[in-house]
Structures are given as structure tokens and as C-alpha cells.
Amino acid sequence: MNVELAVPEAYWTRTRKTGAVMIALGLLATIVFGALAGSENARFALGETVDGAGFDIPGTFGAIFFGLVALAAGVAMLVTGRYFGVLTGVALMGFIISALCWQMSVSPVSHTMPLGFIAAATFTAAIPLIFGSLGGVLCERSGVVNVAIEGQLLTGAFFGALFGTLTGNFWLGLVAAAVGGALLSAILAVFAIKYLVDQVVVGIVLNVFAGGLTAFFYEQVMRPDTDAYNFPGKVPSWPIPVLSEIPILGPALFNGNIFSYGSLIAVVVITIALFRTRWGLRTRAVGEHPAAADTVGIRVLGLRYANVLLAGLVAGFGGAYFSMLSTTGFSKYMVSGAGFIALAAMIFGRWHPVGAFFASLFFGFFGALTGFLNSISSPIPSQFLSMLPYLATIFAVAGLVGRVRAPAADGKPYVKG
Amino acid sequence: MTSHEPIEAEPGATAASPDKSPALPTTPGVDQYHVDPALPAAGQPEHHDQAERQPKHRAPEVEGKRSFARAFREELWADNNFTVTLLAIVLALICGGVLMVVGNAEVRDQWQYLLYQPGKTIGDTWAFVSTAYTDMFKGAVVNPDTVNRWYWNMTTWQQVFYPISETLTNAAPLIFTGLAVAVPFRAGLFNIGGQGQAIMGAIGGGTVGLALSLPAIVQVPLGVLAGALLGGLWGYLVGVLKARTGAHEVILTIMLNNIAFLFLGWFILQQGIKDPNRSDAISKPIQESGKLPQLIPDPLLRANLGIVLAVLAAAGVAWLLKRGRFGFELRAVGHNPHAAATAGIKVGTTIALTMALAGALAGLGGTSVALGTAPALTVDMLGQIGFNGILVALLGRVRPWGVVGAGLLFGALQAGGNAMQTFSGVSVELVGVIQALIVLFVAAPALVKAIYRLRRSPAAAAQAGLAKG
Numbered sequence: 001m002n003v004e005l006a007v008p009e010a011y012w013t014r015t016r017k018t019g020a021v022m023i024a025l026g027l028l029a030t031i032v033f034g035a036l037a038g039s040e041n042a043r044f045a046l047g048e049t050v051d052g053a054g055f056d057i058p059g060t061f062g063a064i065f066f067g068l069v070a071l072a073a074g075v076a077m078l079v080t081g082r083y084f085g086v087l088t089g090v091a092l093m094g095f096i097i098s099a100l101c102w103q104m105s106v107s108p109v110s111h112t113m114p115l116g117f118i119a120a121a122t123f124t125a126a127i128p129l130i131f132g133s134l135g136g137v138l139c140e141r142s143g144v145v146n147v148a149i150e151g152q153l154l155t156g157a158f159f160g161a162l163f164g165t166l167t168g169n170f171w172l173g174l175v176a177a178a179v180g181g182a183l184l185s186a187i188l189a190v191f192a193i194k195y196l197v198d199q200v201v202v203g204i205v206l207n208v209f210a211g212g213l214t215a216f217f218y219e220q221v222m223r224p225d226t227d228a229y230n231f232p233g234k235v236p237s238w239p240i241p242v243l244s245e246i247p248i249l250g251p252a253l254f255n256g257n258i259f260s261y262g263s264l265i266a267v268v269v270i271t272i273a274l275f276r277t278r279w280g281l282r283t284r285a286v287g288e289h290p291a292a293a294d295t296v297g298i299r300v301l302g303l304r305y306a307n308v309l310l311a312g313l314v315a316g317f318g319g320a321y322f323s324m325l326s327t328t329g330f331s332k333y334m335v336s337g338a339g340f341i342a343l344a345a346m347i348f349g350r351w352h353p354v355g356a357f358f359a360s361l362f363f364g365f366f367g368a369l370t371g372f373l374n375s376i377s378s379p380i381p382s383q384f385l386s387m388l389p390y391l392a393t394i395f396a397v398a399g400l401v402g403r404v405r406a407p408a409a410d411g412k413p414y415v416k417g
Numbered sequence: 418m419t420s421h422e423p424i425e426a427e428p429g430a431t432a433a434s435p436d437k438s439p440a441l442p443t444t445p446g447v448d449q450y451h452v453d454p455a456l457p458a459a460g461q462p463e464h465h466d467q468a469e470r471q472p473k474h475r476a477p478e479v480e481g482k483r484s485f486a487r488a489f490r491e492e493l494w495a496d497n498n499f500t501v502t503l504l505a506i507v508l509a510l511i512c513g514g515v516l517m518v519v520g521n522a523e524v525r526d527q528w529q530y531l532l533y534q535p536g537k538t539i540g541d542t543w544a545f546v547s548t549a550y551t552d553m554f555k556g557a558v559v560n561p562d563t564v565n566r567w568y569w570n571m572t573t574w575q576q577v578f579y580p581i582s583e584t585l586t587n588a589a590p591l592i593f594t595g596l597a598v599a600v601p602f603r604a605g606l607f608n609i610g611g612q613g614q615a616i617m618g619a620i621g622g623g624t625v626g627l628a629l630s631l632p633a634i635v636q637v638p639l640g641v642l643a644g645a646l647l648g649g650l651w652g653y654l655v656g657v658l659k660a661r662t663g664a665h666e667v668i669l670t671i672m673l674n675n676i677a678f679l680f681l682g683w684f685i686l687q688q689g690i691k692d693p694n695r696s697d698a699i700s701k702p703i704q705e706s707g708k709l710p711q712l713i714p715d716p717l718l719r720a721n722l723g724i725v726l727a728v729l730a731a732a733g734v735a736w737l738l739k740r741g742r743f744g745f746e747l748r749a750v751g752h753n754p755h756a757a758a759t760a761g762i763k764v765g766t767t768i769a770l771t772m773a774l775a776g777a778l779a780g781l782g783g784t785s786v787a788l789g790t791a792p793a794l795t796v797d798m799l800g801q802i803g804f805n806g807i808l809v810a811l812l813g814r815v816r817p818w819g820v821v822g823a824g825l826l827f828g829a830l831q832a833g834g835n836a837m838q839t840f841s842g843v844s845v846e847l848v849g850v851i852q853a854l855i856v857l858f859v860a861a862p863a864l865v866k867a868i869y870r871l872r873r874s875p876a877a878a879a880q881a882g883l884a885k886g
Contacts, residue, residue, distance in 0.1 A: 147667070187857075191860070195863050200607055200609070204804065205807075205853050205856050206853070207804070208801070208849055208852065208853040209850060209853035209854065216844050216847050216849075216850060219844035220521065221522075337678075341675075343668075344668075347668055384679070384683065387680075390675045390676050391672075394658070394664070394669060394673070397664040397669065398669075
């Protein structure tokens with residue numbers, strides 16, 4: 001259905017276009033943020049609190065300097081037409097730091113940003129997105145569209161809380177969460193693969209189904225008797241002795257729990273499995289050209305069933321984050337759109353586990369930044385900051401910042417014939 | 418159990434669509450739009466006497482046309498759309514009944530004694546489930562007790578019509594958002610963005626409703642127009658991006674839903690919109706002159722002009738798709754965009770305008786809530802009408818009158834669910850599960866067919882190839 005546009009190799013490549021945008025952002029930062037910034041210092045503390053070691057940047061100077069950095073990166077992109085990834089990163093960082101210098105120097109509350117805290121908050125916010133988007137990657141790489149991530153997370157959260165409480169064992173709750181996600185995935189698999197129902201349709205319907213089902217049992221069973229049904233303990237924290245003392249990244253990465261370590265392990269394992277094992281090669285073949293895969297003897301439908309179920313396990317496990325880490329206990333509709341952000345992260349990460357991981361961190365960072373700017377009573381409306389992940393995804397799929405491409409057979413049911 | 422007959426008859430009535438499997442938005446056969454000029458009356462299975470093909474197990478000596486009675490008998494338990502829809506609803510209600518039992522501590526515990534007291538266990542279960550569904554029916558269609566009391570002058574006639582009024586009130590926005598999915602579906606586009614478009618519509622309509630104080634005859638149309646316009650713009654954005662860049666509309670609309678939701682959260686906090694007398698996030702109340710007038714001016718009966726507009730919109734869409742030039746282009750693009758382009762249809766423009774139309778319809782859905790039942794703008798005022806609209810459109814088999822029927826059914830389930838929660842203590846959340854299950858079963862006719870061992874419909878046989886892909 002997508003009409004392919006054959007664009008001749010022109011001067012305005014995606015790098016040059018992006019460069020032009022970055023120049024505009026850089027100018028905006030240099031002039032506007034520079035003019036608005038105050039004379040106070042913006043302080044970046046390295047630890048998790050506002051005290052302790054850190055470095056100061058004078059507000060006006062910082063806003064102008066980092067605006068110029070963004071500008072320079074944009075100019076470099078426009079002139080050279082190369083180094084897309086690095087220069088875009090530099091330009092965006094410059095723009096964000098410039099904006100932060102402005103906001104922090106004029107804040108009536110606090111001029112200090114605890115970087116360690118921001119890093120930890122970024123990673124924490126990213127955890128469910130990582131699991132969700134990995135679930136999406138597993139599904140879609142084998143050719144089944146997974147818009148039911150929201151439902152899988154929600155089912156995982158529900159099962160984790162319910163069975164964690166019923167069995168009195170936190171770890172059994174985690175297992176149940178993964179199984180719950182897989183159960184919902186099984187419905188997706190049967191309807192999409194066996195009954196050939198449109199996969200987006202099944203996904204949307206399953207989200208409604210999972211939302212209704214968990215909310216129903218929450219109202220009927222959990223709410224009347226929270227202690228008996230909705231009180232799974234809280235996940236224990238496992239700091240790694242030396243590494244967790246590293247400034248900035250230490251607390252984020254090495255003072256974690258089963259979810260944070262698990263997400264890192266999952267990214268590594270799934271990346272290796274997808275690109276270095278026989279299973280991975282087959283999965284990608286089935287997702288790109290099922291007929292060809294079938295010809296060489298790969299069981300297309302069997303592999304799709306397996307991968308969809310696996311996706312449910314991963315996403316369901318991640319869903320337990322909501323009811324067993326971020327809060328203790330389930331509440332209805334608690335995932336509230338994280339599944340859709342995970343979907344966006346998967347697309348933004350170009351259907352690649354590592355890409356999805358960084359996209360999740362990117363979205364998590366905006367979540368953390370929103371929280372921080374709220375805490376220093378910044379006048380920038382938090383809603384607009386929260387929109388950024390969605391806008392970024394629109395730019396990504398619209399090809400304004402480089403086209404992303406789904407696996408060729410994504411969403412197409414396979415009928416042997 | 419089957420307490421929803423009067424409403425559920427509707428979707429089946431238009432059910433000659435071969436488009437059983439929404440997996441194939443681009444392959445609705447041409448015959449879909451020219452089926453049967455003389456469709457039988459609502460509630461009657463179709464009488465296809467042109468279908469010569471005999472079911473396999475029939476004796477071969479029967480030749481020629483089937484008599485009406487025979488065709489009726491054969492179609493009654495065959496996999497035609499009407500029967501499948503009806504049985505899907507029954508199946509979903511049975512599943513709902515099971516969930517009710519699991520969710521109720523008393524009845525659930527009784528099942529431990531199934532072997533000791535089988536009669537009591539079954540009896541209790543039946544009593545509980547049937548009472549809940551009866552309450553649902555009473556809250557959605559009519560309550561015989563109220564009729565009786567009214568007959569003896571113990572209550573007002575308004576009380577008798579209260580359930581129907583609630584059903585219509587709930588149905589109006591769902592019909593709009595259902596149409597907003599159904600129209601682009603015919604052009605091969607899957608619009609998941611009904612929620613966002615409805616939100617933008619509610620912002621447009623709601624702002625006119627709360628900010629201006631004009632005579633109602635001016636302000637109401639102005640509000641409706643603003644809602645349609647803003648929703649339409651939000652849809653148009655998707656269409657343009659899709660046409661220009663080839664970006665997938667499913668992803669675009671999901672993102673725009675979230676953006677619209679966040680925008681609403683910001684919008685209602687702005688000066689001039691936010692209610693200065695309250696500390697929570699709520700806008701100023703909608704002015705009386707801006708509200709959609711009620712069908713019957715009575716505080717109890719909330720049904721308003723929204724349902725009339727929704728049915729008119731469905732009629733307009735039906736006309737457009739069948740007779741309008743734009744509707745023809747839209748369907749042509751849905752069948753085969755390349756062929757349509759070759760024939761001189763501007764595919765990009767058609768896609769953009771289709772999405773704009775869809776957005777406008779969803780925007781009207783949002784407006785019908787903002788100016789109909791909501792006292793003011795809040796972030797959760799719309800609930801999930803956009804997503805439920807997708808279910809409504811699928812259940813209505815993406816045909817305008819099917820959407821009206823499905824919207825009425827969902828409206829009834831919602832209204833009945835509220836009554837069920839109040840009187841039987843079964844949470845209204847069950848309604849969402851039942852709705853999702855109905856659509857899931859309808860989307861997989863092969864499953865329903867297998868469960869009920871339906872025979873192959875002679876009428877549907879000619880169309881079976883499409884569902885297979």
C-alpha cells in the first residue's frame with residue numbers, strides 16, 4: 001500500500017535536511033535561551049542529590065555556548081553531509097543543555113540538577129519500555145504486528161500482583177507475570193496466525209480485552225480484599241559493591257534490581273540470539289520472506305507461534321515492573337499508554353533490540369527531564385515535553401529524519417499455498 | 418440471556434458484506450456494494466434465491482430455486498454474517514457469565530461443593546448470572562417493573578424511557594467514532610486515531626460551548642462545526658503525512674492520539690479555559706446556550722441531538738459511499754490504489770480527504786460528548802470512545818448502517834452495564850470484556866463456525882474465497 005517514491009540523489013540528503021533543522025534549533029538556543037537565561041549559575045551535581053561534587057556553568061554563558069555547539073554541529077552536517085548519528089546527537093545535547101542552563105538559572109526553586117538522579121530516573125522510566133519494545137521486536141521480526149504490547153504489560157502487571165500475593169512468593173509472582181503476558185500473546189497468535197484476522201485489529205481488541213478483564217477482576221476481587229489478593233512485596237535491591245559508586249551512571253546501572261539487570265541482559269541475549277544464532281536467522285527470514293523460508297524447510301507458522309509467545313513472556317515480565325517495582329500492587333489501567341510508547345520505541349529503534357533499548361532510554365530521559373523541570377517549577381509545560389517521544393516517532397516514520405523500514409512481511413499472514 | 422435482541426438485530430441486517438476478515442481492507446469485492454438491492458427486513462436472515470450451490474450434505478436430487486422457508490431454514494444455522502454475529506454475541510455473553518462467577522466470592526466458593534450439592538451450585542450460578550444479565554437488559558432497553566408501576570400511576574412515563582435514553586446517549590459518540598473508522602477502512606486505511614480526533618473535536622466544540630454566550634440557535638451549530646473542523650484537521654494531518662511520505666497511518670494515529678491527549682491536559686489548564694473557582698484540572702462549565710438540546714426536555718432523559726446527528730451522519734456516509742463521486746474515488750483507492758491512479762484519481766488527495774472526513778466524524782463524536790453530557794472539559798471526559806469506535810466499526814462490518822446497529826448495541830451494553838453494577842454488584846468493567854470478545858469472535862468467523870458446528874452458508878459460499886486471503 002505504501003507508494004514507494006523514487007527520490008534521485010539530490011543535494012538535500014537526510015543529513016543536510018537534519019543539519020538545517022539543527023541550525024535552526026542552535027540559533028533558537030543561542031539567541032532566545034541566551035537572552036532569557038539569568039546570571040545565576042546552573043549547577044550540575046554528579047551524585048543522586050543536589051549536594052556533593054559537581055560543576056557550575058554560568059547561566060547566560062551556558063545557554064549561549066551550548067546553543068553555539070548545536071549550531072556548529074548543524075553547520076557541520078550541512079557542509080559535510082556526513083556523520084549523521086554523531087552530529088545529530090551533539091546538536092540535540094547542545095540544544096537540551098542550553099535549554100537547561102536557561103531554565104535552571106532562572107528557576108525560583110533550585111539551580112542544581114543532580115545528574116546521578118536524572119540518570120537513575122531515566123533508566124527506571126525506560127525499564128518497562130525496554131521490555132515492551134523487546135516484546136515488539138521479537139513479534140514483528142517474525143512477521144506478526146504487535147500492537148498488543150499495552151495489553152501484555154497490563155496482564156503481566158495483574159498476574160504478577162495477584163499470584164505474587166496468592167503464593168506469598170515474589171518470584172513466583174514474576175513467573176506468573178511472564179506467563180500472563182504469554183497467555184495474552186497466545187490469543188494474539190491464534191487469531192493472527194490460525195484465523196488470519198488482521199493483526200492490528202487483534203492487537204487493538206486485545207488491549208481493550210486485557211484492560212477490561214484486569215479492571216474487572218481488580219474491582220471484583222482485589223479491591224475488596226487488598227491484603228489477600230493485591231499485596232505482592234516490593235522487589236529487593238541488589239547493588240553491585242564497587243560499580244554502584246561510580247558517579248552519574250553508577251546508581252542508574254549498578255544499584256538495580258531484577259528488572260533493571262534483567263532488561264540489560266534481555267537486550268544482550270536477544271540481540272545475540274537474533275543476529276548470531278540459527279533461530280535468529282530463521283526468525284528474520286520468516287519476517288522478511290516467509291515463502292522463501294518455507295521453501296528451505298523452515299516451519300513458518302511454528303516459528304511465528306513460538307516468537308509471539310516469547311514476546312508475551314518478555315513483555316509480561318516487564319509488566320510486573322508496574323505492580324511490583326514502581327508501586328506495590330495493581331490498580332486498573334495502570335500501564336496508561338506505556339505500551340504505546342514501547343511500540344514507538346520499537347519503531348524508533350528500527351526493529352532492532354539495541355535500537356529499541358536506546359530509543360527506550362531516549363524516551364525515558366524525556367520522562368525524567370519532565371519530572372525534573374516540574375520540580376524546579378519550570379514554565380515549560382510538562383505536557384509538551386511528554387509529547388516529544390511521540391513527535392520524534394512521527395518524524396521517524398514520516399522519513400523526515402531518515403526512513404525506518406519494518407520487516408517486509410510484518411503484518412502479513414502466511415498461508416501455505 | 419439473550420436480552421439484547423431488539424438491538425443486535427441491526428448489524429446482521431446489513432450483513433451481506435464479504436469483508437468478513439478485516440485482514441483485507443483492500444479487497445472488498447465489487448459485489449459488496451451491489452449486493453441485493455432488496456435486502457430483507459431487519460432481523461430476517463437473507464433470502465438468496467440466486468444461490469444455486471447446494472450444501473455438500475444435501476441430497477443432489479434437489480434442483481432449482483430454494484423455497485423461502487427452505488432457504489430460511491438452511492441459512493438459520495449456517496455461517497452467514499447474521500448468524501455469526503448473533504452467535505458471537507451469545508458466546509461473548511457466556512464468557513462474561515463465566516467471568517461473573519469467577520469474580521464473585523460467594524458463587525465461586527459454592528463451586529467447591531459441586532459434587533455434594535450439584536443442584537444448589539448450578540441453581541445459584543444460574544440465578545446470579547441471569548439476574549445480572551436481566552439487570553443489564555432492564556438498564557438498557559426497558560424495565561418491566563417500571564412499566565407496571567407506570568401503568569398503576571406509581572411513577573412517571575419518563576422513568577419508562579430512561580433506559581432507552583441512556584442507551585441512545587451512550588450510542589451517539591460511538592456511532593460517530595465507528596464511522597470514523599469505517600469510512601477510511603473502505604479506502605484501505607486503518608484509522609486508530611479516532612481517540613485523538615475525538616479529543617480535538619471535544620476541544621473545538623467545548624471551547625465554543627464554554628467561551629461564547631450567543632443564542633443557542635447560533636452557538637450550538639458553531640460548536641458542532643468547530644468540533645468537526647478541529648477533528649478534521651487532526652485527521653487531515655495523518656492523511657497528508659501518509660500521502661506525502663508513505664508513513665504508516667496506524668503508527669501516525671497512535672502517536673497523534675497521545676499528543677492530542679497531552680494537549681488536552683495542557684489546554685484545560687490555560688487561563689480563560691480553566692475554571693478559576695476550582696483547584697483540580699477542569700475547565701469552566703459548558704454554557705447552557707452551547708449544549709446540544711435534549712430530545713425531550715426533561716432532566717432525567719439525557720438523550721440529546723447527538724444521536725440524531727449520528728444517524729444523519731451515517732445516512733450521509735452511506736449515501737456518499739454508494740452514490741457520491743468522492744465515495745467512488747475512495748472505494749477505488751481502497752480496492753487498488755495503482756489502478757485508481759491509472760484511472761486518473763488523485764490517490765494522495767483522496768487519502769488526505771478521507772482522513773479529514775474521518776477526523777471530522779470522530780471530532781463530532783468528541784463534540785457530542787463535550788456539548789451533550791459532559792458538564793465541562795476534563796482529561797478523561799471521553800473515556801475510550803475512540804478505541805471503542807474501532808470495535809463498533811468492526812462489529813458493524815465497516816458499513817454505515819452496520820455501525821449504527823453496533824453503536825446502539827455497545828451503547829446498550831454500556832447503559833446496561835451501569836445498571837448491572839448498581840443492582841447486581843457486577844463491575845461495569847465486564848462490559849469492556851464482553852465488547853472485546855464479541856468483536857474478536859466476529860473477526861474470526863471460522864472460530865464461531867467451528868464452535869457451533871455451523872454449516873456452510875449457500876449464500877456466503879460465493880464470498881468465502883475472500884476471507885481466506
